Amino acid sequence: MALEQTIETDSLTLPQAQQAGAVSRWVHRNAAILILAVLLLILPAVAGPFILDQIVGWTMILGMIALSLMFLCGYGGMVSLAQMTVAGVSGYMIAVFGPSSLPSISLFWPWWVAAPVAILIAVAFGTVVGALSARTEGIYTIMITLALATAFFYLTLQNWPIFNGFNGFTTIPAPHFLGVNWRAPIPFYYMVLFFAALSYAAVLYISRAPFGLALQGVRDNPRRMEAIGYNVTAHRVAAYAFAALIAAVGGILLVWQNNQISPYSVGVNAVINILVIAVVGGITHPIGAFIGAFIYVILHTFALDALVAVGLDGRRFQLLIGLGFVIIVLFSPDGIVGIWRRLRARARTSGGGNPL
Amino acid sequence: MLPAFDSSNFRRNDGGSSVSTSLSGYGGRPSEGRASEARGDVLGQWIARHPVAALVIAVAVILVLWLVLAPWPPGVEEAIGKKRLFVNALFNGITLGGLYFLVATGFTLIFGLMRNVNLAHGSLYLFGGYMGYEATQWTGSWLFSYVIAFVCCAIVGMAMQFFIFRRMEGQDLRQTLVTLGLSIIFSDLMVWVWGGNAIQIDTPDYLQGPVPTPIIASIRSSGEMVFLRYPLVRLVIFAAAVVIGIGMWLALHRTRVGVMIRAGVDDRDMLSVLGYRVQLLFVLVFAFGAGLAGMAGVVGGTFQSISLGEDSHFLLASLVVVIVGGMGSIPGAALGALIIGLSEQLGIVYFQNYSTVLSFLIMAIVLVVRPQGLLGRR
Numbered sequence: 001m002a003l004e005q006t007i008e009t010d011s012l013t014l015p016q017a018q019q020a021g022a023v024s025r026w027v028h029r030n031a032a033i034l035i036l037a038v039l040l041l042i043l044p045a046v047a048g049p050f051i052l053d054q055i056v057g058w059t060m061i062l063g064m065i066a067l068s069l070m071f072l073c074g075y076g077g078m079v080s081l082a083q084m085t086v087a088g089v090s091g092y093m094i095a096v097f098g099p100s101s102l103p104s105i106s107l108f109w110p111w112w113v114a115a116p117v118a119i120l121i122a123v124a125f126g127t128v129v130g131a132l133s134a135r136t137e138g139i140y141t142i143m144i145t146l147a148l149a150t151a152f153f154y155l156t157l158q159n160w161p162i163f164n165g166f167n168g169f170t171t172i173p174a175p176h177f178l179g180v181n182w183r184a185p186i187p188f189y190y191m192v193l194f195f196a197a198l199s200y201a202a203v204l205y206i207s208r209a210p211f212g213l214a215l216q217g218v219r220d221n222p223r224r225m226e227a228i229g230y231n232v233t234a235h236r237v238a239a240y241a242f243a244a245l246i247a248a249v250g251g252i253l254l255v256w257q258n259n260q261i262s263p264y265s266v267g268v269n270a271v272i273n274i275l276v277i278a279v280v281g282g283i284t285h286p287i288g289a290f291i292g293a294f295i296y297v298i299l300h301t302f303a304l305d306a307l308v309a310v311g312l313d314g315r316r317f318q319l320l321i322g323l324g325f326v327i328i329v330l331f332s333p334d335g336i337v338g339i340w341r342r343l344r345a346r347a348r349t350s351g352g353g354n355p356l
Numbered sequence: 357m358l359p360a361f362d363s364s365n366f367r368r369n370d371g372g373s374s375v376s377t378s379l380s381g382y383g384g385r386p387s388e389g390r391a392s393e394a395r396g397d398v399l400g401q402w403i404a405r406h407p408v409a410a411l412v413i414a415v416a417v418i419l420v421l422w423l424v425l426a427p428w429p430p431g432v433e434e435a436i437g438k439k440r441l442f443v444n445a446l447f448n449g450i451t452l453g454g455l456y457f458l459v460a461t462g463f464t465l466i467f468g469l470m471r472n473v474n475l476a477h478g479s480l481y482l483f484g485g486y487m488g489y490e491a492t493q494w495t496g497s498w499l500f501s502y503v504i505a506f507v508c509c510a511i512v513g514m515a516m517q518f519f520i521f522r523r524m525e526g527q528d529l530r531q532t533l534v535t536l537g538l539s540i541i542f543s544d545l546m547v548w549v550w551g552g553n554a555i556q557i558d559t560p561d562y563l564q565g566p567v568p569t570p571i572i573a574s575i576r577s578s579g580e581m582v583f584l585r586y587p588l589v590r591l592v593i594f595a596a597a598v599v600i601g602i603g604m605w606l607a608l609h610r611t612r613v614g615v616m617i618r619a620g621v622d623d624r625d626m627l628s629v630l631g632y633r634v635q636l637l638f639v640l641v642f643a644f645g646a647g648l649a650g651m652a653g654v655v656g657g658t659f660q661s662i663s664l665g666e667d668s669h670f671l672l673a674s675l676v677v678v679i680v681g682g683m684g685s686i687p688g689a690a691l692g693a694l695i696i697g698l699s700e701q702l703g704i705v706y707f708q709n710y711s712t713v714l715s716f717l718i719m720a721i722v723l724v725v726r727p728q729g730l731l732g733r734r
Contacts, residue, residue: 079529132723139473139528140683143675144723146475150672151716157708268668272536279533316548322540329533330520 001073033287040193049185053257057189059297060196061257063290064250068243071203074283075212077137077219082129082145084274085152085301086244087251088266090122094252095169095261098161111175117247126244127237136237137222149271156263164179165174172255183256192253196290199246203286206242215239269318276325282337291336296321398596420446427572427581437705441586443571445705446698451590453697454597458652458676459670460689461604462645468684469623469641471528472521475535477649478671479542484509484650485662486546490557494592498560498658505650513646517639542669557654576646593655600648601690608686617641621684676715680722680731691730 027034044052069083098114100106109117133144156163174183182191206212215235222232255261263271273296281292297312303317332338366417399636403410406427424446428439464476474480485503491501524530566585608614616637628634656662656670673696681692696715722730 019450024464039593075667107690132720135723135727139471139532142475142529142532143473143679147672147679150675150721154669154672154712155710155716158712161709264623266385268671269540272540275533275536276540316544317541318544319548322537325540326534326537327532330524333530 003065010134024243029193030161031103037197044186044189051293052185052189054301055223055297056335057192059290059294060132061250061253062277062296063293064199064253065143065247066274066289066293067168067199067203067286068245068247068250069274069278070281070283070286070289072239072243073278074285075215075219076236077281078133078236078307079275079351080129080133080145080243081142081161081275082126082149082152082348083243083247084271085149085266086126086129086247087254088152088156088270089125089260090118090251091197091255091265093118093121094170094255096314099173100169101171102164102169103225105162106169111177115142115146115252118252119245121250122248123241123244126247129243130237130244134233134240138201146271148267153263153267153271156266163263166263168260168265171261172259172261174256188257192257195249195253199249200286200290203246207286211235211238242282244280251330262290273321278323278337282335284334288335295336361721417567424571432486439461439572440584441527442702443706444586445701447590448585449583449660449698449701450461450694451594451697452592452701453694454671455655456677457601457668457693458597458629458655459649460681461686462600462648462652462691463674464678464681464684464686464689465617465641466645467678469617469624470517470521470638471624472617473528473532473535474645475671476516476539476542477535477645477674478667478669480509480512480541480646480649481547481653481656481670482546482662482667484647484653485557485657485666486550486653487650488559488654489657489662492557493636498557498563500670501557501654502651505654506647509653510643510647511648514639514643517642521642522635522638539671546667547639547664552664555657555663556661557657559589559658563592589658589715597655601686604686613637613640622711669685676719678729679719680729681730685729685731685733688729688731 003210038057043056047056057284065083068086069080072078072080072083094114096105097107097109098107098111098119099117129145132148133141136144156168159165174188175183180187182188185191207216214225214230218230218232218235225235226232229250254265258265277292277296278289279292280295281290299320300317303320304315305315307320330336333346334341422440424443459481460478462480463474466472466474466477487508488501488505492498493502495501502643504700514700516535521531525536538672565588567588568583568585571584572581608618616627616632619632620634620637652670653662656666677689677692677696679692680695681688695718699715699718700711703714707714726732
């Protein structure tokens with residue numbers, strides 16, 4: 001499994017005596033992330049609604065869904081292609097339980113009932129997917145989850161009583177509360193930022209908590225973990241449930257952002273795009289999901305013009321995505337994060353600069 | 357491990373003579389005869405061990421036979437609808453199963469031998485369909501289009517194995533990801549060339565139209581019996597799928613290459629260590645599996661139509677068929693294809709909004725009860 005690499009856990013074993021210097025050291029080590037956080041917080045002051053909504057907002061939403069895959073894949077060794085489907089389930093459920101343009105199906109519950117119920121159903125779905133595929137390994141997991149994802153796509157396509165078939169749902173408003181219209185660009189941006197940061201932090205935290213460490217043990221050697229006394233299947237299913245929670249929140253945000261959901265939102269292309277995002281970004285670190293999502297969004301937004309500018313057909317976007325994906329898998333299986341790590345390591349060994 | 361590798365190098369330099377002698381020692385007729393006898397015993401033992409399951413299967417078979425052959429009494433018609441619908445769905449399901457078998461068998465063969473989940477298999481199916489369409493447009497011969505589709509897809513498959521997968525042997529996950537990327541590229545290239553419109557391959561004149569079958573569809577009030585009429589081309593193609601299936605079984609169990617393939621499925625490293633040219637075998641099997649997918653594309657183009665999105669449909673079909681039937685098993689692919697084809701077609705008639713859920717449910721049940729698939733081995 002070339003894609004699996006051990007995660008840096010050096011910050012785990014911090015001696016008690018150095019506790020005092022720990023804060024400054026932590027700041028030093030996470031300087032990049034802190035700068036990024038500050039930039040993202042003050043971004044609405046300088047950027048227009050297009051960048052907030054269509055670039056950064058979309059990046060963070062896709063990043064959350066890819067993050068749920070990164071968690072399963074990077075820490076659990078399970079490549080689940082059903083994460084976009086989990087997001088789609090919660091997206092569909094928010095349209096069914098909450099308001100939409102279809103009064104014959106939608107129940108028009110208030111958001112504070114509809115959203116938790118939608119997330120609950122999506123997490124239940126994700127857990128069932130996990131339970132079905134947790135007993136298998138590696139490529140079998142890909143096959144089963146891809147089959148489940150495609151089955152859900154065909155279900156939404158042909159089912160009219162619940163999923164409204166080919167048309168799906170439109171006009172699904174984000175809630176108004178506390179006197180704020182949460183679909184206005186700036187409030188929506190901060191809402192998305194909050195949830196993206198929360199899930200990023202949660203994944204980082206869990207990766208170092210006992211559960212996450214046990215999960216990484218299961219990834220590296222399930223048999224030995226079983227022998228030590230860990231319940232391997234339970235750990236895997238729990239990982240699926242946690243990943244489903246992140247994906248479900250992302251799914252609801254995605255629906256609110258696009259204002260619609262249709263079978264093609266959960267189609268095979270969408271499902272594969274999430275995998276592409278996670279792999280291109282790098283599945284060894286949570287930030288990879290967001291890097292991959294950013295690249296995808298930039299390509300998706302500007303590739304058309306760029307392709308036309310160099311004299312190619314602007315519709316060849318998928319070709320570009322596919323080629324980029326194959327090249328990354330062939331030459332840098334740990335994605336952009338891996339390239340960055342190698343560059344840093346090279347700079348360190350040759351320059352000899354900061355010995356941190 | 358290391359000494360074994362040394363001896364394999366030695367064996368290869370040794371030339372083909374030792375290889376052929378060791379092979380002829382393996383595949384003699386008498387042992388085959390004993391094997392088939394043993395197989396009969398296995399069936400008997402299975403029945404003895406699972407009397408309830410055997411009874412259920414026997415009852416189900418008799419029930420289906422009765423439903424197909426007997427004219428339905430009015431009570432049954434009221435409960436589950438017209439007999440014509442049921443028998444049509446049954447026939448559609450079985451013939452669709454034949455098509456799924458053609459697609460899935462290449463998939464399962466490639467998987468069994470190379471541990472390569474070829475997620476570009478659906479793209480190969482679609483490519484074969486388009487090439488077959490082009491061939492019928494140019495030559496006007498429907499049969500010739502199969503040859504073209506087979507050859508084109510086989511070349512693509514060989515190229516994939518030779519240029520890409522050979523370089524990352526043993527890295528299952530990476531190979532799978534590459535096939536996924538290739539499927540994105542292929543599907544976009546095909547949209548580029550053929551556009552998004554559905555294309556139908558014309559059925560040749562000699563296979564046009566329905567033929568009467570000896571199955572009673574309904575009885576008119578006058579007492580006259582109406583026999584079911586069914587499209588000839590679907591019956592012919594189903595028969596061809598059965599012939600191909602039997603041919604493959606014979607090829608796997610009666611020829612030298614077949615013995616090598618079966619040995620490779622069981623233990624690839626051992627086969628390689630014994631000095632057989634595993635890489636050549638891989639390329640051949642990949643070419644054959646891809647070619648079968650291409651031929652299935654022509655079948656699909658004649659049965660239904662080929663268009664954008666059919667690649668993922670048939671990838672899903674192959675995945676589900678192989679998961680249900682058992683990965684790497686050709687009889688498993690046949691059984692799985694039959695089950696999934698039937699469940700899809702009967703589902704469309706009887707549970708319109710949930711027909712895909714039916715095949716998915718079957719898959720889920722199989723995964724829970726028998727994770728390795730119905731005829732799969734651990």
